[in-house]
Amino acid sequence: MFSDVEVQPSLHKVISTAASVAATVVLIRSISRDLIPDEFRYYLKLGINTIYKSISSEITLIVEELDGFGFNQLYKAAEIYLGSKIFQSTSTFRVTMPDKDTNIHTSMAGNEEMVDHFNGAQFKWIQVTQEVKSSRTSSFHGEYSTSSSSQSSIRYYRLVFNKRFKQLVFDSYFPFVIEESRKLKEQRKTLKIFTLGNEHARRYSDMDSSWSGVNLVHPATFDTLAMDGDMKKMIIEDLNMFIKRKEFYRTVGKAWKRGYLLYGPPGTGKSSLIAAIANYLNFDIYDLELTAIRDNGDLRRLLISTANQSILVVEDIDCSLDLEDRKTDQRIIKALQSTRQPHTINIVKQQHNNHKTNQVTLSGILNFIDGLWSSCGDERIIIFTTNHKDRLDLALLRPGRMDLHVHMSYCTFCGFQTLAKNYLGLTEHALFDDVKSVLEMAMATPAEIAEQLLKSEQPETALGGVVRFLKDKIMENEEKEALRIREEEEEFQGKGVQVEENKPTIDNKMSTSERVNIYV
Numbered sequence: 001m002f003s004d005v006e007v008q009p010s011l012h013k014v015i016s017t018a019a020s021v022a023a024t025v026v027l028i029r030s031i032s033r034d035l036i037p038d039e040f041r042y043y044l045k046l047g048i049n050t051i052y053k054s055i056s057s058e059i060t061l062i063v064e065e066l067d068g069f070g071f072n073q074l075y076k077a078a079e080i081y082l083g084s085k086i087f088q089s090t091s092t093f094r095v096t097m098p099d100k101d102t103n104i105h106t107s108m109a110g111n112e113e114m115v116d117h118f119n120g121a122q123f124k125w126i127q128v129t130q131e132v133k134s135s136r137t138s139s140f141h142g143e144y145s146t147s148s149s150s151q152s153s154i155r156y157y158r159l160v161f162n163k164r165f166k167q168l169v170f171d172s173y174f175p176f177v178i179e180e181s182r183k184l185k186e187q188r189k190t191l192k193i194f195t196l197g198n199e200h201a202r203r204y205s206d207m208d209s210s211w212s213g214v215n216l217v218h219p220a221t222f223d224t225l226a227m228d229g230d231m232k233k234m235i236i237e238d239l240n241m242f243i244k245r246k247e248f249y250r251t252v253g254k255a256w257k258r259g260y261l262l263y264g265p266p267g268t269g270k271s272s273l274i275a276a277i278a279n280y281l282n283f284d285i286y287d288l289e290l291t292a293i294r295d296n297g298d299l300r301r302l303l304i305s306t307a308n309q310s311i312l313v314v315e316d317i318d319c320s321l322d323l324e325d326r327k328t329d330q331r332i333i334k335a336l337q338s339t340r341q342p343h344t345i346n347i348v349k350q351q352h353n354n355h356k357t358n359q360v361t362l363s364g365i366l367n368f369i370d371g372l373w374s375s376c377g378d379e380r381i382i383i384f385t386t387n388h389k390d391r392l393d394l395a396l397l398r399p400g401r402m403d404l405h406v407h408m409s410y411c412t413f414c415g416f417q418t419l420a421k422n423y424l425g426l427t428e429h430a431l432f433d434d435v436k437s438v439l440e441m442a443m444a445t446p447a448e449i450a451e452q453l454l455k456s457e458q459p460e461t462a463l464g465g466v467v468r469f470l471k472d473k474i475m476e477n478e479e480k481e482a483l484r485i486r487e488e489e490e491e492f493q494g495k496g497v498q499v500e501e502n503k504p505t506i507d508n509k510m511s512t513s514e515r516v517n518i519y520v
Contacts, residue, residue, distance in 0.1 A: 059166060063157040070304050070376065074174065077181035078157055082125055083107040084184055086114060103188045110155075118173050121165040126158040191216040191278060193285040196292055196302070210305050216285060218275035224422050225276050226269060226415035226446035231406070235273075238404055239281060246379070256378045259369060259401055263389040264408030267447030270385045273408070274313055283381065284310045290317075296364030303368050309379045314365075317384040318391040362393060369401045411446045413439055419446060423453040424462060431463040435470065442470040443477060 065075045083106045086093040092109045108114065110129035115122060131153050161169060194211040222232050242258045249256040262270040278285050286306045293299050306312060369382060384402065386392060396402060411419075413436050420426045452469050456462040 057162055057164075058160055059163050061159040061169070063159060065155045074178070075155075075157065077178045078125070079107055080181035080184050081177045082114065082116070082127075084180075085116060103190060105188075118176065119168060121161065121168055121173070123165075123169075123173065124160040126160070128156050128158055130154045186282075189282065191282065191284060193278075193287060194306075195287045196289060210302055211286065213284070216275070216278060218272075218279070220272040220275040221279055222276050224418065225272060226411060226418045226422075226450070227273070227408075228412050229414050235277075235404075235406065236280070239277065242381075243281065243379070255370075257380045257382060259403045260381065260383045261389070261397070261402040261405045262383060262385045262408055263405065264387070265410070265445060266387055267445035268408035268410065269446050270408050271315075273406070274311065274383055274385075277381065277383075278311055281309075281311075281381075286310055286312045288312060288314050290314060290360050290365075293360050295359040296361060296367075299360050299364050300368065304376050306377065306380070308377055311381045311383060313383045313385070315385045316387065317396070318386045318388050362395065366395060366401065410443045411439065411449050415446055416449060419449055419453060420463075423450065424457075424459050426459055429459055429463060431460070431467060434467045435463065438467065438470040438474060441477075442473040444470060444473050448473075 063075050063078055064072055066072060083093075086106055086108060092112050094107045094109050096105045096107075097103070108125070108127040110127060113124060113126040115124050117123070159169075165173075192213040193216040194213040197210055197212045222236060225232065238258075246256055262273060264270065274285065277283070284307065288302070290299075293302065303312070384396070389397075389405075397405075416435060416439060417427070417432075420429070420432075448469070449466060452466045453462050455465055
């Protein structure tokens with residue numbers, strides 16, 4: 001055994017030697033920087049790296065988060081797959097539970113590593129997160145005026161493995177990771193509805209901030225939807241055919257997407273149908289507000305960042321500022337053409353364009369629906385809703401853009417039966433005949449019928465209230481129609497148009513406008 005006296009000098013000697021070596025290394029490094037040219041040091045370093053690579057048995061693959069404008073699907077798959085295995089080999093990991101979510105999500109923490117085994121091979125994954133400063137510009141009315149610097153992060157995975165497993169990685173391991181991540185995603189998927197993030201995040205942050213999502217808890221299904229039975233069946237069959245035809249779309253050279261136009265009066269169930277489709281397909285919803293988007297470039301970036309197996313919804317497309325501006329442009333040109341002064345037309349058009357606040361154009365929307373950008377994503381459904389189909393530009397309605405036009409009409413007796421079952425648990429009742437006799441003439445929406453059924457839990461009271469409401473609705477409609485006819489007649493008489501009072505019975509069944517067209 002060594003005494004304390006013997007150990008003490010020995011430890012001191014080791015420390016002194018280490019310090020001398022460190023000082024010598026620093027001195028040599030300093031002298032080499034001064035005496036050895038940069039070019040020589042570059043080639044020396046390159047040679048050392050080449051020698052190391054030639055004798056090293058490892059390969060490193062970089063899996064970046066972003067791929068051009070979109071996300072790298074392999075990165076997303078690895079993130080989900082590795083999140084399910086961290087408890088086995090990782091000491092530090094991230095745990096999150098999004099707002100209103102019931103699932104706990106785990107993933108690798110930044111700059112952590114873990115080891116995975118597959119078919120006798122060992123794979124080391126390293127999650128790398130680097131903070132970088134980026135200079136961004138802000139805009140005001142389309143003009144770049146200020147610039148600022150912000151902090152953002154670059155994320156990627158480093159996958160390290162032995163060279164002899166290279167073929168295994170691409171032929172088996174990566175497909176296995178992708179398939180496992182798909183299964184895990186389906187198991188823990190909670191439907192979400194996404195809307196645009198705040199203006200600052202959408203314009204100047206990364207794509208993750210473009211959309212803000214919350215859980216979709218809408219209970220609507222095709223079973224509870226107050227809609228004609230044949231129409232339900234037609235929509236379900238169309239959705240099933242769409243889901244099964246991936247290879248067919250690829251064979252015929254079309255993007256794997258489907259366009260729906262839902263049109264009809266307010267309260268006829270357009271939003272409920274969208275929720276029912278989402279619940280049926282297990283697809284997330286992206287609610288796109290066109291008036292909140294700056295220009296076509298911003299629109300394209302947002303649409304590209306939507307995920308596959310999703311529903312893109314543009315509600316009240318007829319109220320879009322751009323579509324109205326297009327029609328306004330046409331009216332302006334038509335009104336000024338009679339002046340035969342092209343210079344005047346150009347000035348007025350320029351003044352009109354300068355007052356536009358929304359620069360998203362119809363062509364920008366159409367280009368994503370069926371143009372070159374329509375192929376950026378698979379298994380997507382695009383739904384437009386409108387209360388006034390006649391106001392839409394014909395370019396939106398042609399086949400290939402809106403594949404299926406669904407007329408959401410007033411409540412039918414079939415729809416009423418569904419509502420009675422939903423709200424009262426009834427499949428038949430003595431008052432059903434009374435409802436049926438007045439329902440068609442009343443032109444009531446499913447939302448109006450549902451409101452009446454909510455007023456009482458007693459079937460007789462609730463159904464009696466529905467019958468009274470429908471009768472009042474018929475009287476109200478007749479009064480409105482009579483008022484409309486009087487206003488039209490007064491308008492025509494004010495213009496000097498003679499409207500015949502006593503004509504044959506067949507003529508009295510026509511509308512006022514039809515009679516005027518015949519007799520003027």
